[in-house]
Amino acid sequence: xxxxxxxxxxxxxxxxxxxxxxxxxxxxxxxxxxxxxxxxxxxxxxxxxxxxxxxxxxxxxxxxxxxxxxxxxxxxxxxxxxxxxxxxxxxxxxxxxxxxxxxxxxxxxxxxxxxxxxxxxxxxxxxxxxxxxxxxxxxxxxxxxxxxxxxxxxxxxxxxxxxxxxxxxxxxxxxxxxxxxxxxxxxxxxxxxxxxxxxxxxxxxxxxxxxxxxxxxxxxxxxxxxxxxxxx
Ligand SMILES: C[S@@+](CC[C@H](N)C(=O)[O-])C[C@H]1O[C@@H](n2cnc3c(N)ncnc32)[C@H](O)[C@@H]1O
Numbered sequence: 001x002x003x004x005x006x007x008x009x010x011x012x013x014x015x016x017x018x019x020x021x022x023x024x025x026x027x028x029x030x031x032x033x034x035x036x037x038x039x040x041x042x043x044x045x046x047x048x049x050x051x052x053x054x055x056x057x058x059x060x061x062x063x064x065x066x067x068x069x070x071x072x073x074x075x076x077x078x079x080x081x082x083x084x085x086x087x088x089x090x091x092x093x094x095x096x097x098x099x100x101x102x103x104x105x106x107x108x109x110x111x112x113x114x115x116x117x118x119x120x121x122x123x124x125x126x127x128x129x130x131x132x133x134x135x136x137x138x139x140x141x142x143x144x145x146x147x148x149x150x151x152x153x154x155x156x157x158x159x160x161x162x163x164x165x166x167x168x169x170x171x172x173x174x175x176x177x178x179x180x181x182x183x184x185x186x187x188x189x190x191x192x193x194x195x196x197x198x199x200x201x202x203x204x205x206x207x208x209x210x211x212x213x214x215x216x217x218x219x220x221x222x223x224x225x226x227x228x229x230x231x232x
Contacts, residue, residue, distance in 0.1 A: 021058035073098030085172030086121035089132030199226035
């Protein structure tokens with residue numbers, strides 16, 4: 001099967017990004033091992049400080065989770081995707097490749113052609129956002145993605161999103177997953193998908209998804225991914 005995700009230039013770019021990610025991870029671990037125990041403990045309790053120190057670190061989804069995201073965006077025929085936590089753009093590339101491959105919807109009754117599908121990303125660190133944009137451009141996907149710099153709780157306000165949002169991917173600070181879901185919720189399609197990586201580290205989100213009548217959650221996918229179908 002030919003897909004944008006598995007063809008050049010995306011496939012080779014992702015291989016290179018994963019190799020960079022491995023190298024930067026080794027470098028980060030060496031720097032962390034040089035910190036005192038109290039410096040490390042302080043960072044563990046302050047996610048903003050942690051992500052600032054980790055500005056060279058990819059923390060990317062696994063290749064399998066990238067393929068899962070691609071599949072969900074394709075299967076949902078998504079036109080609008082929002083990402084909390086873009087980092088260097090590995091997951092954004094996977095989802096934007098799916099937006100590129102989705103069939104174009106029919107023109108509206110008045111003959112107007114549909115606009116391009118959109119992925120809105122969010123990233124604290126300007127240098128990461130800049131690198132993500134460069135990689136997306138190299139992948140030939142830059143026209144589909146906007147990476148917003150700053151705290152996602154400010155940059156993902158629902159009235160600034162291309163509603164209805166078909167899929168929300170949560171991969172930023174784990175203690176903010178539920179806040180971001182609640183922020184974006186007014187812009188979500190009634191049957192949107194919520195996908196959360198490292199979901200076991202976001203117990204407030206899991207409690208909400210599993211106790212709310214508005215979501216049908218599926219846990220334990222691809223190690224620690226939670227997928228929930230919104231159904232309102
Ligand atoms: C796990 S990484 C994201 C990896 C990315 N999804 C990928 O697969 O390539 C988390 C990123 O979220 C960013 N982040 C965390 N909390 C954030 C917030 N409140 N607003 C914006 N970015 C945030 C961090 O700076 C970090 O780069």
